[in-house]
Amino acid sequence: MPKYAYFPGCVAQGACRELYQSTEALAAALGIELVELKKAACCGSGTFKEESQLLEDTVNARNIALAEELNLPLLTHCSTCQGVIGHVDERLKDQKNNDPSYLDRVNGLLAKEHCSPYRGTTEVKHLLWALVADYGLEAISKRVRRQLSGLKCAAFYGCYLLRAQTHLPYDDPHNPQSMENLFETLGATPVRYRGRTQCCGWPLSSYATDQSFKMAGTHIQEALDAGADCMVTPCPLCHLNLDSRQPEVEKVIQQPLGLPVLHLPQLVGLALGIEPQKLGLERHIVSTQPVLTKLGF
Structure with missing residues (x-):
């Protein structure tokens, strides 16, 4: 059965706790295994890039790298998290092919914090896509x-x-x-x-x-x-x-x-x-x- 590195995001663990609760109940009923990324950080909801695109890319490269450590796709049930992290993943994969020096800069910042590097080896997938495309x-x-x-x-x-x-x-x-x-x-x-x-x-x-x-x-x-x-x-x-x-x-x-x-x-x-x-x-x-x-x- 499907297995994912689970990124619940902030809102589902606070103001919308029922989303966290119902996602876990649904996964259990379908036999989907969720490995929660306890060390993940807030995606920034699109606000980090107002200060610095590099900040948004680095924070979310770290989130993606946590999933890569597990060799699993990153699953979120938040459209905003999907949009932000998915966009960063898309950008960094493009940088990897066209401007590797930028990705080196991102990974250099991660290395200073003793974090795993971003490799671009997984994908970011919303729960909706996991249900219709993976589970079927x-x-x-x-x-x-x-x-x-x-x-x-x-x-x-x-x-x-x-x-x-x-x-x-x-x-x-x-x-x-x-x-x-x-x-x-x-x-x-x-x-x-x-x-x-x-x-x-x-x-x-x-x-x-x-x-x-x-x-x-x-x-x-x-x-x-x-x-x-x-x-x-x-x-x-x-x-x-x-x-x-x-x-x-x-x-x-x-x-x-x-x-x-x-x-x-x-x-x-x-x-x-x-x-x-x-x-x-x-x-x-x-x-x-x-x-x-x-x-x-």
């Missing part, structure tokens, strides 16, 4: 214990997962289908709407809060208008803006929403027969009970 939809379908029949799910891909890297071998960055294909494998009905591949607004939230919340509110309302029972996202930062801040979003746009927002492994976990409490569904700000009721819990 057919294999997942054989593990389904509770068909999600009648549940209308709106995928929210966001931006980092799709467009941070130059090459995306697992999906079309402008018209992705992998989450919708996964929903159908689980028995759910995909709901398509305009904003599913746009930014959630999180990056603006600290300095342009109203604009951030208007973006989030627009996406949520579009999903509701399309008939969605829930929104599903592969990014905990998107989840914070769409779920945790949904009551504040409602105040800014001056209309009620009330759309449950699930993490990707929570939805898959429900279909595999994992109990809701083991997936942390009670931790959400917007109640997930309407989803559970529709599924017969």
Whole structure:
């Protein structure tokens, strides 16, 4: 069965602890082995390069090197981490071929901290890609214990997962289908709407809060208008803006929403027969009970 060097990131170990919990439960149910990278550092969420591209590259070269030590691909369940670390991996592999002196500089900094060098021998893979490309939809379908029949799910891909890297071998960055294909494998009905591949607004939230919340509110309302029972996202930062801040979003746009927002492994976990409490569904700000009721819990 698949085995990965697991990079959980910061948010899943703090504000979205249910993502960490549900990922471990899902991996156990599918027989996926996760070797957690306990010594890994925050990817920087794209902010390190505002100070120094070299800083972002070096910090994340170290994260990738930790996976390389294990001869395993690096797995993350955070789209932002995927975008940042995946982009660094892509850049450094390109530098290795075209400007090895830059990679020597990065590895020189790692050597000063007694860290293993970056070699460019592995890949960075989001949980979504691991499920659809490595494990496979057919294999997942054989593990389904509770068909999600009648549940209308709106995928929210966001931006980092799709467009941070130059090459995306697992999906079309402008018209992705992998989450919708996964929903159908689980028995759910995909709901398509305009904003599913746009930014959630999180990056603006600290300095342009109203604009951030208007973006989030627009996406949520579009999903509701399309008939969605829930929104599903592969990014905990998107989840914070769409779920945790949904009551504040409602105040800014001056209309009620009330759309449950699930993490990707929570939805898959429900279909595999994992109990809701083991997936942390009670931790959400917007109640997930309407989803559970529709599924017969």
